[in-house]
Amino acid sequence: MISRRALVAGGAAALAGALPLSRTTRAAEKSFLPQGLPEGVYDTATLEALPGKKPLIKLTYRPPNYETPLDHFTSEFTPNESFFVRYHLAGIPEQIDAAQWKLKVTGDGIGKPLQLSLSELRSDFEAVEIAAVCQCSGNRRGFSQPHVAGVQWGLGAVGNARWKGVRLKHILERANLRAETVEIVANGADGPVLDGTPDFIKSIPADKALDDNTLIAYEMNGAPLPHFNGFPIRLVVPGWTATYWMKHLDAIEASTKPFGGFWIKSAYRIPTGKFPIVQHFQSQVAAANEPITEMVVNSMITAPAEGHTMRAAATAEIRGLAWDGGYGIRRVEISVDGGGTWREAELGNDLGRFAFRAFRLPFTPPQAGKYQVMARASNAVGQTQADKLIFNPAGYHNNVIRPLTVNVL
Numbered sequence: 472m473i474s475r476r477a478l479v480a481g482g483a484a485a486l487a488g489a490l491p492l493s494r495t496t497r498a499a500e501k502s503f504l505p506q507g508l509p510e511g512v513y514d515t516a517t518l519e520a521l522p523g524k525k526p527l528i529k530l531t532y533r534p535p536n537y538e539t540p541l542d543h544f545t546s547e548f549t550p551n552e553s554f555f556v557r558y559h560l561a562g563i564p565e566q567i568d569a570a571q572w573k574l575k576v577t578g579d580g581i582g583k584p585l586q587l588s589l590s591e592l593r594s595d596f597e598a599v600e601i602a603a604v605c606q607c608s609g610n611r612r613g614f615s616q617p618h619v620a621g622v623q624w625g626l627g628a629v630g631n632a633r634w635k636g637v638r639l640k641h642i643l644e645r646a647n648l649r650a651e652t653v654e655i656v657a658n659g660a661d662g663p664v665l666d667g668t669p670d671f672i673k674s675i676p677a678d679k680a681l682d683d684n685t686l687i688a689y690e691m692n693g694a695p696l697p698h699f700n701g702f703p704i705r706l707v708v709p710g711w712t713a714t715y716w717m718k719h720l721d722a723i724e725a726s727t728k729p730f731g732g733f734w735i736k737s738a739y740r741i742p743t744g745k746f747p748i749v750q751h752f753q754s755q756v757a758a759a760n761e762p763i764t765e766m767v768v769n770s771m772i773t774a775p776a777e778g779h780t781m782r783a784a785a786t787a788e789i790r791g792l793a794w795d796g797g798y799g800i801r802r803v804e805i806s807v808d809g810g811g812t813w814r815e816a817e818l819g820n821d822l823g824r825f826a827f828r829a830f831r832l833p834f835t836p837p838q839a840g841k842y843q844v845m846a847r848a849s850n851a852v853g854q855t856q857a858d859k860l861i862f863n864p865a866g867y868h869n870n871v872i873r874p875l876t877v878n879v880l
């Protein structure tokens with residue numbers, strides 16, 4: 472059978488004579504990049520280290536947008552120095568004096584405004600730790616067909632960490648939160664460098680803010696938050712995409728009215744009713760579109776790598792990670808024949824319903840040839856990864872089953 476991929480590759484080869492380098496040649500030169508991104512990414516993306524980080528895939532420098540290379544996902548927890556970095560605005564505080572940091576809690580939904588230092592946060596409130604996946608809404612946007620505008624993320628705008636901090640609920644209770652509160656609005660210390668760019672401010676529904684799992688975190692994987700992941704504190708909204716996980720958090724407002732800011736009203740919205748999701752941001756739903764909320768069920772194969780070569784009758788282990796919006800992964804199936812047949816993989820330890828779930832399955836190809844390997848995760852509320860892209864203009868929620876080729880000699 473000739474796959475669609477092979478036909479596409481044939482078409483590219485036919486054109487290659489007219490081009491300086493074919494796309495596949497460029498992709499091979501930059502093996503840290505997955506296949507299927509817009510051609511320009513193979514020219515511009517490089518491996519570079521931000522202070523405190525390992526070399527990650529730099530997609531843009533100003534503001535910094537760096538994704539985690541696939542070969543860094545060797546366990547269920549993503550190391551801090553490998554964790555992806557995403558910013559909207561280039562005005563990022565350079566030096567943060569944690570001893571001077573203040574979190575202000577105000578708004579018309581607050582009875583008693585507060586200002587908390589980091590030491591008060593640590594000493595006056597119960598500490599909790601939750602393992603949770605932090606994934607950009609636009610992870611895998613670069614694979615959208617047709618391609619769409621925005622940072623051309625491949626597979627690595629996602630990570631899983633142990634987040635330690637205090638419950639947002641406890642802070643709001645201390646500030647005498649009023650029952651009329653509709654949304655909690657969060658702001659961080661970064662800001663625009665050009666007049667006219669709206670500050671990055673996000674709100675979440677009051678019930679999500681009061682959820683026991685929603686935290687203000689000061690530690691990640693047992694260490695202070697890395698600078699570029701929000702030092703000294705950030706919001707952690709398990710199950711929901713990372714756009715709500717405000718970094719360098721310095722202000723919280725409880726509002727009795729829906730927030731009207733650009734990053735809620737105009738950005739980070741999905742076509743209403745198009746995705747199979749359970750939780751909606753009720754106070755912000757419009758007829759045409761609604762804010763993105765929980766993550767859709769997804770998985771990535773971390774081994775073998777795309778284009779891996781092995782011998783017939785040898786055994787390799789197919790490994791990967793699966794996650795969803797916090798309902799819990801129930802099953803991961805693997806196909807080695809391009810989706811013709813499926814076998815259930817063995818799941819790793821359950822580290823909590825918001826965390827990465829590892830999976831594995833031995834693979835012993837009987838004979839030489841090209842094998843199309845794919846994984847398909849399903850969760851506890853019956854959701855499964857998409858067979859076909861659910862197109863949307865911002866390229867969000869891409870959980871299409873993604874084949875990779877293994878060459879067997």
Ligand SMILES: Nc1nc2c(c(=O)[nH]1)N[C@H]1C(S)=C(S)[C@@H](COP(=O)(O)O)O[C@H]1N2
Nearest residue numbers: 555556557558559607659700713714716718
């Ligand atoms: N202050 C601030 N917080 C922010 C953002 C930002 O631009 N500024 N981006 C959000 C988005 S869209 C994402 S995907 C996550 C990325 O978190 P990370 O950089 O720690 O991986 O941060 C979120 N919090």
Ligand SMILES: [Mo]
Nearest residue numbers: 607608713714
């Ligand atoms: Mo994001």
